[in-house]
Amino acid sequence: MPMTLFKCDTIIPEREKHCYIKAPGEDTTQFLPASNVATIPGTLSERGCSYCGAKLVIGGVLKDTIQMIHGPVGCAYDTWHTKRYPSDNDNFQLKYVWSTGIKEKHVVFGAEKQLKKCVLEAFDAMPGIKRMIIYTTCTTALIGDDPKAVAETVMKERPEVDIFVVQCPGFAGVSQSKGHHVLNIGWINQKVGTLEPKITGKYTINFIGDYNIQGDTYLVEKYITRMGIQIMSHFTGNATYDELRTMHRAQLNVVNCARSAGYIANELKKQYGIPRLDIDSWGFGYMAEGLRKIGGFFGLEKEAEAVIADEYALWKPKLDWYKAKLTGKKMCIWTGGPRLWHWTRAVEDDLGIEVVAMSSKFGHQEDFEKVIARGRVGTIYIDDANELEFFEVIDMMKPDVIFTGPRVGELVKKLHIPYINGHAYHNGPYMGFEGFVNLARDTYNAVSSPLWKLAAGDIRGKGVLTGLESKPGMEAAA
Amino acid sequence: MSERAEELVTYIQEHCLWQFFSRSWDRDENIEGILTRAGELLTGEPFVMETQADKCWQAEAGILVAEFKARMPWIAAATREEITGIIAEVKGRMKEITVEKSRNEELRVKNY
Numbered sequence: 062m063p064m065t066l067f068k069c070d071t072i073i074p075e076r077e078k079h080c081y082i083k084a085p086g087e088d089t090t091q092f093l094p095a096s097n098v099a100t101i102p103g104t105l106s107e108r109g110c111s112y113c114g115a116k117l118v119i120g121g122v123l124k125d126t127i128q129m130i131h132g133p134v135g136c137a138y139d140t141w142h143t144k145r146y147p148s149d150n151d152n153f154q155l156k157y158v159w160s161t162g163i164k165e166k167h168v169v170f171g172a173e174k175q176l177k178k179c180v181l182e183a184f185d186a187m188p189g190i191k192r193m194i195i196y197t198t199c200t201t202a203l204i205g206d207d208p209k210a211v212a213e214t215v216m217k218e219r220p221e222v223d224i225f226v227v228q229c230p231g232f233a234g235v236s237q238s239k240g241h242h243v244l245n246i247g248w249i250n251q252k253v254g255t256l257e258p259k260i261t262g263k264y265t266i267n268f269i270g271d272y273n274i275q276g277d278t279y280l281v282e283k284y285i286t287r288m289g290i291q292i293m294s295h296f297t298g299n300a301t302y303d304e305l306r307t308m309h310r311a312q313l314n315v316v317n318c319a320r321s322a323g324y325i326a327n328e329l330k331k332q333y334g335i336p337r338l339d340i341d342s343w344g345f346g347y348m349a350e351g352l353r354k355i356g357g358f359f360g361l362e363k364e365a366e367a368v369i370a371d372e373y374a375l376w377k378p379k380l381d382w383y384k385a386k387l388t389g390k391k392m393c394i395w396t397g398g399p400r401l402w403h404w405t406r407a408v409e410d411d412l413g414i415e416v417v418a419m420s421s422k423f424g425h426q427e428d429f430e431k432v433i434a435r436g437r438v439g440t441i442y443i444d445d446a447n448e449l450e451f452f453e454v455i456d457m458m459k460p461d462v463i464f465t466g467p468r469v470g471e472l473v474k475k476l477h478i479p480y481i482n483g484h485a486y487h488n489g490p491y492m493g494f495e496g497f498v499n500l501a502r503d504t505y506n507a508v509s510s511p512l513w514k515l516a517a518g519d520i521r522g523k524g525v526l527t528g529l530e531s532k533p534g535m536e537a538a539a
Numbered sequence: 540m541s542e543r544a545e546e547l548v549t550y551i552q553e554h555c556l557w558q559f560f561s562r563s564w565d566r567d568e569n570i571e572g573i574l575t576r577a578g579e580l581l582t583g584e585p586f587v588m589e590t591q592a593d594k595c596w597q598a599e600a601g602i603l604v605a606e607f608k609a610r611m612p613w614i615a616a617a618t619r620e621e622i623t624g625i626i627a628e629v630k631g632r633m634k635e636i637t638v639e640k641s642r643n644e645e646l647r648v649k650n651y
Contacts, residue, residue, distance in 0.1 A: 090640035313591070326649050337560070338599070339556035339560075345650075351573060358595060359594075406554075425643075425645060426560060434553060
């Protein structure tokens with residue numbers, strides 16, 4: 062089947078090139094959704110802004126760094142602790158939020174003085190912290206502030222501090238993805254190579270594109286450390302600012318999230334000759350394969366097998382218990398981009414779940430090449446899906462569970478379909494062997510809960526609420 | 540393309556991330572490096588690992604060959620010439636899908 066125009070998109074036919082249903086015998090040379098392009102006016106996008114991609118996803122994870130948001134307070138608040146990435150220093154990065162609190166007077170007269178005042182105030186208030194990232198936002202970019210000049214002045218006045226400036230206002234790109242890009246390229250060009258690492262072992266890697274969501278990093282680090290490998294830098298789960306300055310010294314870049322951090326891995330290869338090895342860290346089969354590949358690179362095959370054997374002995378029986386319960390269930394994955402291709406075969410192979418629809422907010426065509434190659438025939442693949450498309454997909458595919466974010470999750474809950482937080486998880490971590498059992502448990506609990514049917518009942522005796530009663534454009538279904 | 544080469548291509552398409560690196564030159568390099576090494580592993584030809592990239596391709600090829608052997612019993616009985624021919628076919632098809640006929644508009648963007 063070629064690209065598909067959903068009924069709800071009749072008045073925005075441009076959406077057809079973003080929606081694809083895979084037919085037998087087709088491959089990505091025939092059909093590939095348009096992606097990483099501007100959202101069509103009139104469609105109710107679920108995307109985030111470019112600043113958010115830099116701050117919330119990557120920079121804000123750092124555990125020893127002040128995140129100075131140069132803009133109105135909302136830009137800071139809305140990217141603060143909505144994603145749960147803990148750290149082993151009492152969650153410094155989740156406890157605090159910093160903003161220059163831009164007001165109208167700053168828009169009129171300029172906000173550089175305000176920025177400098179706030180930077181100094183923040184360092185003075187937290188004397189133990191010597192590292193900072195400054196982010197521009199739409200407002201301060203539009204008025205032409207020069208945060209780099211401010212940062213340089215402060216670093217001259219206080220040589221003990223180091224500041225990195227991310228100039229990626231919300232409007233810089235079509236989605237979060239631009240923020241990933243700007244931060245990656247800025248960091249490699251300005252900060253990598255400015256500090257030498259302490260190398261403690263024979264084998265060293267950078268683990269790129271893990272953000273320690275509910276402790277993901279702790280699990281994967283445990284496996285790799287047990288193999289005798291030093292992780293010099295995590296980009297950026299549970300990481301420090303300074304460890305990311307030493308990335309040039311690792312022997313291998315192991316990449317998990319190729320969308321948000323593939324850029325820095327590519328540049329490390331180009332500029333420093335460090336090879337890039339991509340792995341999937343979710344799922345038993347994938348995690349085992351990833352460890353085997355890392356082991357193969359260093360000649361640590363036996364060490365990898367020992368870790369895999371231990372973890373399988375601990376967790377595989379639990380996974381199998383859930384697989385027996387979940388086989389044949391239908392899932393939608395409506396997340397950012399990479400989790401579509403990381404998860405579609407992992408849940409199918411390890412848990413017997415069929416992924417019937419996938420939607421990406423900020424994936425590029427590279428991500429759609431991956432997910433269409435891995436995904437099932439008959440599955441729906443959508444770029445930058447809108448709310449009405451979600452409703453139509455639900456009607457078409459009748460999923461048992463939907464992995465998505467809290468915004469779409471609220472919509473889904475009103476239809477009495479269980480949703481799992483596909484970004485920050487329900488009860489993670491979800492990476493690694495133990496993590497995938499957690500994912501299986503949350504999925505099983507979601508699809509088995511009687512709550513969904515109970516919530517649909519109308520205690521006034523008026524039958525069953527479908528959740529579709531007042532949804533525009535869906536009167537027939539209601 | 541032969542049925543056997545098609546089997547290998549299908550496996551690679553469904554499993555391997557290295558075929559979908561960011562740019563055309565990365566994909567070309569991976570297809571050439573990993574599949575050449577896979578062919579050498581399957582035919583028992585000696586090879587030298589000189590660079591870090593060689594080690595990376597060896598790690599990927601090692602996994603690939605183990606999976607091929609486990610899933611496709613005909614590989615064990617194939618002759619050296621047959622393997623060489625099949626790997627050449629697979630390389631050609633992989634380049635066709637992921638580079639030459641790819642619809643990915645970012646594939647030839649100069650910068651990462």
